[in-house]
Amino acid sequence: MRVxxxxxxxYLGWPTAMSLxxxxxxxxxxxxYLRRQMVSEAGGDSLxxxxxxxxxxxxxxxxxxxxxxxxxxxxxxxxxVNRLVREFRPEALIHYGQIPSAPYSMTDxxxxxxxxxxxxxxxxxxxxxxxxxxxDCHLIKLGTMGEYGCPNIDIEEGFIEIEHRGRKDTLPFPxxxxxxxxxxxVADSTNIHFATRVYGIRATDLNQGVxxxxxxxxxxxxxxxxxxxxxxxxxxxxLNRFCVQAVVGxxxxxxxTGGQTRGFLNxxxxxxxxxxxxxxxxxxxxxxxxxxxxxxxxxxxxxxxxQQAAKELGLEVEIHEIDNPxxxxxxxxxxxxxxxxxxxxxxxxxxxxxxxxxTLSTLxxxxxxxIVDAIAPxxxxx
Amino acid sequence: MRVxxxxxxxYLGWPTAMSLxxxxxxxxxxxxYLRRQMVSEAGGDSLxxxxxxxxxxxxxxxxxxxxxxxxxxxxxxxxxVNRLVREFRPEALIHYGQIPSAPYSMTDxxxxxxxxxxxxxxxxxxxxxxxxxxxDCHLIKLGTMGEYGCPNIDIEEGFIEIEHRGRKDTLPFPxxxxxxxxxxxVADSTNIHFATRVYGIRATDLNQGVxxxxxxxxxxxxxxxxxxxxxxxxxxxxLNRFCVQAVVGxxxxxxxTGGQTRGFLNxxxxxxxxxxxxxxxxxxxxxxxxxxxxxxxxxxxxxxxxQQAAKELGLEVEIHEIDNPxxxxxxxxxxxxxxxxxxxxxxxxxxxxxxxxxTLSTLxxxxxxxIVDAIAPxxxxx
Numbered sequence: 228m229r230v231x232x233x234x235x236x237x238y239l240g241w242p243t244a245m246s247l248x249x250x251x252x253x254x255x256x257x258x259x260y261l262r263r264q265m266v267s268e269a270g271g272d273s274l275x276x277x278x279x280x281x282x283x284x285x286x287x288x289x290x291x292x293x294x295x296x297x298x299x300x301x302x303x304x305x306x307x308v309n310r311l312v313r314e315f316r317p318e319a320l321i322h323y324g325q326i327p328s329a330p331y332s333m334t335d336x337x338x339x340x341x342x343x344x345x346x347x348x349x350x351x352x353x354x355x356x357x358x359x360x361x362x363d364c365h366l367i368k369l370g371t372m373g374e375y376g377c378p379n380i381d382i383e384e385g386f387i388e389i390e391h392r393g394r395k396d397t398l399p400f401p402x403x404x405x406x407x408x409x410x411x412x413v414a415d416s417t418n419i420h421f422a423t424r425v426y427g428i429r430a431t432d433l434n435q436g437v438x439x440x441x442x443x444x445x446x447x448x449x450x451x452x453x454x455x456x457x458x459x460x461x462x463x464x465x466l467n468r469f470c471v472q473a474v475v476g477x478x479x480x481x482x483x484t485g486g487q488t489r490g491f492l493n494x495x496x497x498x499x500x501x502x503x504x505x506x507x508x509x510x511x512x513x514x515x516x517x518x519x520x521x522x523x524x525x526x527x528x529x530x531x532x533x534q535q536a537a538k539e540l541g542l543e544v545e546i547h548e549i550d551n552p553x554x555x556x557x558x559x560x561x562x563x564x565x566x567x568x569x570x571x572x573x574x575x576x577x578x579x580x581x582x583x584x585x586t587l588s589t590l591x592x593x594x595x596x597x598i599v600d601a602i603a604p605x606x607x608x609x
Numbered sequence: 610m611r612v613x614x615x616x617x618x619x620y621l622g623w624p625t626a627m628s629l630x631x632x633x634x635x636x637x638x639x640x641x642y643l644r645r646q647m648v649s650e651a652g653g654d655s656l657x658x659x660x661x662x663x664x665x666x667x668x669x670x671x672x673x674x675x676x677x678x679x680x681x682x683x684x685x686x687x688x689x690v691n692r693l694v695r696e697f698r699p700e701a702l703i704h705y706g707q708i709p710s711a712p713y714s715m716t717d718x719x720x721x722x723x724x725x726x727x728x729x730x731x732x733x734x735x736x737x738x739x740x741x742x743x744x745d746c747h748l749i750k751l752g753t754m755g756e757y758g759c760p761n762i763d764i765e766e767g768f769i770e771i772e773h774r775g776r777k778d779t780l781p782f783p784x785x786x787x788x789x790x791x792x793x794x795v796a797d798s799t800n801i802h803f804a805t806r807v808y809g810i811r812a813t814d815l816n817q818g819v820x821x822x823x824x825x826x827x828x829x830x831x832x833x834x835x836x837x838x839x840x841x842x843x844x845x846x847x848l849n850r851f852c853v854q855a856v857v858g859x860x861x862x863x864x865x866t867g868g869q870t871r872g873f874l875n876x877x878x879x880x881x882x883x884x885x886x887x888x889x890x891x892x893x894x895x896x897x898x899x900x901x902x903x904x905x906x907x908x909x910x911x912x913x914x915x916q917q918a919a920k921e922l923g924l925e926v927e928i929h930e931i932d933n934p935x936x937x938x939x940x941x942x943x944x945x946x947x948x949x950x951x952x953x954x955x956x957x958x959x960x961x962x963x964x965x966x967x968t969l970s971t972l973x974x975x976x977x978x979x980i981v982d983a984i985a986p987x988x989x990x991x
């Protein structure tokens with residue numbers, strides 16, 4: 228299948244490109260290295276040393292004999308998006324190419340506006356490139372579980388049947404996003420849903436949980452194929468951050484009571500989910516929404532898990548409950564449905580102490596690269 | 610009360626400013642005349658002759674002895690928004706200042722992107738100006754009934770209690786917007802809701818129906834105080850368009866079967882609703898949503914109403930069912946709740962043949978200004 232991966236330089240984008248390439252698909256990637264800039268602005272850097280996209284593609288070719296096509300431009304430039312789509316004619320388009328950070332978006336007005344305008348415009352550009360080229364291409368868009376917030380009812384996969392005053396309809400699941408960033412993804416979902424109804428495009432919205440893990444089947448093959456690994460306060464996510472904190476001897480920073488519960492998945496499962504969605508495309512005019520995570524954990528539980536795994540490696544790690552910089556419920560109901568990807572055949576890689584220990588061992592190789600100042604949270608929600 | 614009216618040059622903004630000024634409030638308006646440009650681009654012009662804002666404010670001062678403060682700038686310029694908010698310190702901020710046209714947004718990618726980015730950014734600027742100046746100001750934001758679409762259940766006012774698998778929560782009412790424009794208003798609603806939760810601002814989101822009518826208590830006083838009246842395919846709305854079509858001898862353009870049913874209200878009621886919301890502000894941290902319309906009609910029924918009223922004036926008017934340029938259900942369930950503004954004391958001005966006849970009589974005075982070429986729909990949804 229011809230697959231275009233947007234955001235192909237990212238934590239998930241690059242491993243996805245390699246994995247699909249390995250599985251025989253014809254892969255092109257686009258990125259403008261915005262994420263690298265933003266992490267740098269946040270005072271951080273990938274813990275793993277990473278090459279640029281042409282170097283990566285070259286290394287991948289040497290390792291696998293396969294080719295990944297590299298394009299470097301901003302997805303807000305419609306002419307370039309449109310030209311690439313017209314020439315490459317993707318059968319599937321996997322859209323990871325957005326600003327992914329809640330804290331970044333909460334920094335101030337400028338960051339809020341930039342996050343929303345960047346994400347909304349580049350998503351509209353993608354939609355219009357498919358429509359204007361009249362392609363029967365399946366749009367696979369990365370959303371987030373954070374679009375839903377934490378309602379007091381079970382979260383369904385995108386849609387919910389509502390019975391109200393004797394009538395019934397199946398409608399988009401109500402959204403209560405956690406940040407300006409999450410709100411940008413809600414806007415994207417609304418826009419994609421509209422595009423399926425009006426233009427008849429096929430789309431799958433993957434409301435992903437928090438991804439963890441450092442290696443995939445391809446990144447382990449050669450150090451030049453490593454994907455980025457962020458741990459700074461803005462672009463690092465819960466479990467990955469704790470792992471870096473553990474290897475550098477920083478206390479694990481639990482925000483508030485740590486009762487916040489979220490869905491998580493291993494990076495290998497992200498790759499599997501995206502490929503499953505791709506191999507089983509949505510119908511014309513259909514928006515499918517999958518809740519893409521495999522397990523729910525509270526932040527507290529994750530901290531304890533990392534602490535125990537670290538002990539196996541002889542690392543003494545403290546857990547610190549620090550003032551929660553976010554405005555969020557610290558204890559709440561959380562029971563989202565996530566069966567649709569399992570129905571397509573997903574076989575989850577579940578979290579285990581062994582898995583965390585292995586991750587910590589890998590990260591220990593790069594611990595001297597850690598910028599410890601980037602760890603403590605500075606961005607507050609108020 | 611100190612009231613800032615954004616979009617103060619518009620169909621509703623200008624009459625709102627005069628009405629609040631008449632009622633003793635201290636009113637400032639902002640506009641950048643974008644609407645005038647866009648109507649011009651659509652090949653149209655206000656049927657009523659209108660002055661610019663300084664001329665209007667001068668005329669209003671001569672007629673009433675009262676002052677409306679005029680500011681001319683783009684709300685996407687945060688520094689200017691912020692400075693005005695800091696200096697004027699509004700107690701209420703009424704935000705009409707957005708691109709309001711579904712067909713305009715459906716023209717092509719550029720218009721879709723411009724509509725969404727303009728509306729979303731200027732709304733974020735307003736939110737941040739209130740937050741950064743730490744004002745206890747009530748944000749009254751104009752939304753639209755078109756945010757909801759036409760679900761098969763009763764539409765509640767912004768929120769709905771959902772019982773699901775034995776648990777209950779009251780959540781934002783699901784949205785299925787009709788156009789890129791309507792989707793921009795959904796994004797605004799999501800953003801305002803988030804801002805009430807995180808920053809504790811007070812907000813009222815007025816999901817308004819289709820407004821009709823040419824005169825208010827102030828516009829009748831002097832021709833120099835007239836508000837704009839649009840009838841072109843992009844900025845004219847159903848009933849107003851039919852009235853202009855009737856006076857210029859153009860067949861009434863019913864899209865498809867005309868079974869599309871929408872909520873409508875008189876322009877005088879818009880002014881009353883906005884003032885009621887203002888005089889009864891939301892609490893700190895509260896987002897109130899009101900469905901702001903007084904009656905539902907099908908497009909077919911409105912055409913017949915205008916045809917009959919025109920007959921009273923000796924005008925023979927035909928009704929033409931033309932191919933629907935929009936993607937929308939032409940026959941559907943529609944029963945939105947709209948009691949909250951009535952509970953606050955709204956006394957609706959209901960549609961009647963007399964009222965339509967009076968509107969037609971007023972418009973007949975300006976019929977020579979009509980640009981007939983601007984009437985037929987050219988913008989399609991596909």
